[in-house]
Amino acid sequence: MPKIMSLDELKSLRDNVKNKVDLREKGENVDEMVVIRVAMATCGIASGARDTMNFFAELVRENELNNVVITQSGCMGYCYAEPTVEVTLPGKEPVVYGHVNKEKAKEILEKHIKSGEMVDGIIPVAHKSLDE
Amino acid sequence: MSKFTMHILVCGGTGCISSQSNEIVEQLKFHINAANMSEEVQVLKTGCFGFCEKGPVVKILPDNTFYVQVTPEDAEELVKEHIVKGRKVERLLYSDPTTEKKVSDSKHMDFYKKQMRVALRNCGFIDPDNIEEYIARDGYSALGQALSMTQQEVIDEVKKSGLRGRGGGGFPTGLKWEFAYKNEADQKYVVCNADEGDPGAFMDRSILEGDPHSVVEAMAICGYAIGATQGLVYIRAEYPLAIKRLEKAIKDAREYGLLGKNILGSDLEFDIEIKFGAGAFVCGEETALIHSMEGMRGEPTTKPPFPAASGYWAKPTNVNNVETFANIPVIFLKGADWFASIGTEKSKGTKVFALAGKINNVGLIEVPMGITLREVIYDIGGGIKDGKKFKSVQTGGPSGGCLTEKDLDTPIDFDNLIAKGSMMGSGGMIVMDEDDCMPAVAKFYLEFTEEESCGKCTPCRVGTKRLLEILEKITQGKGTMEDIDTLRELSHVIKDTALCGLGQTAPNPILSTLDIFYDEYVAHIKDKKCPAGQCNALLQYKITDKCIGCTACARVCPTNAISGAVKQKHLIDQEKCIKCGACMDKCKFAAIIKE
Numbered sequence: 241m242p243k244i245m246s247l248d249e250l251k252s253l254r255d256n257v258k259n260k261v262d263l264r265e266k267g268e269n270v271d272e273m274v275v276i277r278v279a280m281a282t283c284g285i286a287s288g289a290r291d292t293m294n295f296f297a298e299l300v301r302e303n304e305l306n307n308v309v310i311t312q313s314g315c316m317g318y319c320y321a322e323p324t325v326e327v328t329l330p331g332k333e334p335v336v337y338g339h340v341n342k343e344k345a346k347e348i349l350e351k352h353i354k355s356g357e358m359v360d361g362i363i364p365v366a367h368k369s370l371d372e
Numbered sequence: 373m374s375k376f377t378m379h380i381l382v383c384g385g386t387g388c389i390s391s392q393s394n395e396i397v398e399q400l401k402f403h404i405n406a407a408n409m410s411e412e413v414q415v416l417k418t419g420c421f422g423f424c425e426k427g428p429v430v431k432i433l434p435d436n437t438f439y440v441q442v443t444p445e446d447a448e449e450l451v452k453e454h455i456v457k458g459r460k461v462e463r464l465l466y467s468d469p470t471t472e473k474k475v476s477d478s479k480h481m482d483f484y485k486k487q488m489r490v491a492l493r494n495c496g497f498i499d500p501d502n503i504e505e506y507i508a509r510d511g512y513s514a515l516g517q518a519l520s521m522t523q524q525e526v527i528d529e530v531k532k533s534g535l536r537g538r539g540g541g542g543f544p545t546g547l548k549w550e551f552a553y554k555n556e557a558d559q560k561y562v563v564c565n566a567d568e569g570d571p572g573a574f575m576d577r578s579i580l581e582g583d584p585h586s587v588v589e590a591m592a593i594c595g596y597a598i599g600a601t602q603g604l605v606y607i608r609a610e611y612p613l614a615i616k617r618l619e620k621a622i623k624d625a626r627e628y629g630l631l632g633k634n635i636l637g638s639d640l641e642f643d644i645e646i647k648f649g650a651g652a653f654v655c656g657e658e659t660a661l662i663h664s665m666e667g668m669r670g671e672p673t674t675k676p677p678f679p680a681a682s683g684y685w686a687k688p689t690n691v692n693n694v695e696t697f698a699n700i701p702v703i704f705l706k707g708a709d710w711f712a713s714i715g716t717e718k719s720k721g722t723k724v725f726a727l728a729g730k731i732n733n734v735g736l737i738e739v740p741m742g743i744t745l746r747e748v749i750y751d752i753g754g755g756i757k758d759g760k761k762f763k764s765v766q767t768g769g770p771s772g773g774c775l776t777e778k779d780l781d782t783p784i785d786f787d788n789l790i791a792k793g794s795m796m797g798s799g800g801m802i803v804m805d806e807d808d809c810m811p812a813v814a815k816f817y818l819e820f821t822e823e824e825s826c827g828k829c830t831p832c833r834v835g836t837k838r839l840l841e842i843l844e845k846i847t848q849g850k851g852t853m854e855d856i857d858t859l860r861e862l863s864h865v866i867k868d869t870a871l872c873g874l875g876q877t878a879p880n881p882i883l884s885t886l887d888i889f890y891d892e893y894v895a896h897i898k899d900k901k902c903p904a905g906q907c908n909a910l911l912q913y914k915i916t917d918k919c920i921g922c923t924a925c926a927r928v929c930p931t932n933a934i935s936g937a938v939k940q941k942h943l944i945d946q947e948k949c950i951k952c953g954a955c956m957d958k959c960k961f962a963a964i965i966k967e
Binding site: 241242243244245246247249250251253254257258259260261262263264266267268270273275277278280281282285293294297309310311312313314315316 | 375376377378379381407408409412433434435436455456457458479497498502504505507508509510511512513516517519520627628629630634636637
């Protein structure tokens with residue numbers, strides 16, 4: 241590690257490592273955040289969920305959206321529609337999208353996340369599970 | 373770029389480690405690997421979350437889920453259910469004692485609602501062994517900021533914040549820095565007092581274990597302000613984890629150019645060395661601490677000269693406590709005005725307390741000054757264990773005093789506690805219920821100070837011994853009313869004549885309990901009774917009519933004090949009875965009572 245030689249260098253290091261704790265800082269106030277949850281079970285990953293998740297991370301960074309948290313879940317059960325992504329706006333019910341590729345991801349971000357306008361590809365909630 | 377989309381924080385404080393948190397970390401990592409998710413899920417060990425009562429604590433983010441009393445065996449379920457399937461593991465969530473509802477997020481727990489974390493801001497949030505996590509939380513920015521100010525400006529900022537020493541004395545920190553700054557010398561020293569000695573106190577240890585860099589950074593700021601190039605941390609060797617994390621922090625800070633020469637490209641030179649103490653209580657007193665660091669006996673000397681004028685190797689030395697230092701970076705990051713807006717008129721900021729004793733939520737808490745004892749004990753602490761009645765709370769450790777029911781609504785600050793006959797001290801808070809005997813509590817503290825007295829001055833060396841003897845006499849039912857007068861008189865003499873703070877404050881627990889619980893002393897002396905039922909010498913074990921003559925008690929009695937035929941009521945010979953209580957534990961019919 242080269243020594244930090246000025247306050248500016250310290251600040252740029254801080255900006256570079258910020259993401260180490262960013263998720264935790266946002267997580268403390270997760271109720272006020274937009275949560276993008278990518279299903280990352282074997283089926284999801286095989287269908288490209290990891291790419292989708294990384295792409296979302298890139299988009300969020302480019303758009304400087306500070307109120308968005310990207311995280312993952314396991315299998316949501318919609319194996320036929322992988323990669324699946326669940327989007328939760330603050331105070332709203334979660335919405336699940338199927339077949340989310342890069343193009344779809346961009347659309348979800350632009351419309352749903354930025355202006356709350358839902359887009360095609362929503363997997364309807366057909367039933368509640370028995371324990372709910 | 374961190375690719376992790378989920379963080380599992382496991383408490384790595386000494387308390388939770390002794391409840392297997394290291395094994396929990398290993399198990400979590402193992403099962404996450406097995407689920408093929410090690411690229412997405414990060415498992416890390418943090419400092420103390422404070423909720424020691426329910427440890428080990430595991431927190432999952434961004435879901436903001438707080439699991440309590442987790443065992444290594446729970447790791448598999450946590451991974452398979454929460455991480456893989458996204459379902460919270462209900463049985464490991466905290467259950468609200470009044471509503472019995474499960475609470476998944478710490479913000480909604482009574483224990484955390486009234487807390488405000490300033491000194492503990494990073495404890496339980498970052499990996500203390502990772503300097504970059506500290507930097508990500510604006511670490512070392514305060515140092516950078518201070519370097520752009522003049523030395524006097526830095527001192528003025530600390531003065532303006534109103535920060536007072538958190539080790540017990542409550543002396544204004546900025547003023548202390550100014551004294552050391554104004555005393556010119558070729559060499560000056562910054563000393564961090566990490567010799568936390570009060571029984572039951574673990575604030576400083578937790579800060580060093582959970583956020584060592586905040587202390588390193590603050591010491592460097594202080595070094596710049598007073599013109600010192602050398603820092604020393606005096607820490608007791610019985611804090612191995614704190615030492616290990618501090619050593620790592622100092623090493624990393626050197627590597628990053630945040631300690632050493634030309635810090636952040638400036639002219640500032642500052643480095644830190646660790647000095648180990650053997651755990652003597654008196655070495656928390658700054659002159660004794662300095663002598664101990666010099667390799668001499670840990671004995672205090674009279675002040676003046678104060679360390680600010682003549683301290684370590686007779687050079688100007690500034691000594692501050694760990695918690696005091698932990699507040700410094702925040703004062704620069706958020707401003708002295710922000711800090712001064714918290715608390716009461718003369719006590720600014722927050723205070724960390726170690727809550728212990730007969731309270732439901734034992735743990736480490738940080739609250740704004742001015743909060744009432746009632747809020748601390750009932751709201752945060754969750755009230756008294758087993759529904760018993762609150763009797764007293766002891767603050768200030770062996771130097772402090774007791775507060776009772778009538779003091780519950782007093783706002784806690786330095787001056788109010790002194791006015792009520794106790795003191796802030798370093799932050800130990802021991803709660804006592806109706807079963808605690810106050811003369812015995814005073815005896816406990818005197819046993820401690822008598823043993824810890826360094827022996828240099830007569831009032832403390834001999835005086836504490838005599839006080840303890842009288843207390844022993846009283847708790848054995850052999851005291852006289854004259855003993856109470858002697859206790860009082862001797863206490864005042866010791867207070868007035870002892871050399872250092874240890875002796876001057878050692879009689880406080882006696883004076884305080886004599887004031888408030890005089891009746892209990894009288895009951896021990898005149899009635900030969902211990903109202904709380906604690907003093908063994910004054911108790912008698914008796915067998916009631918519930919006895920069915922099973923002989924179990926007679927067989928377990930080590931002194932053969934119990935006699936009686938089979939199927940007939942037994943009898944205890946009080947002369948032979950040593951009051952060990954073995955019979956009472958053995959009796960299945962609750963036929964043996966203690967009165």
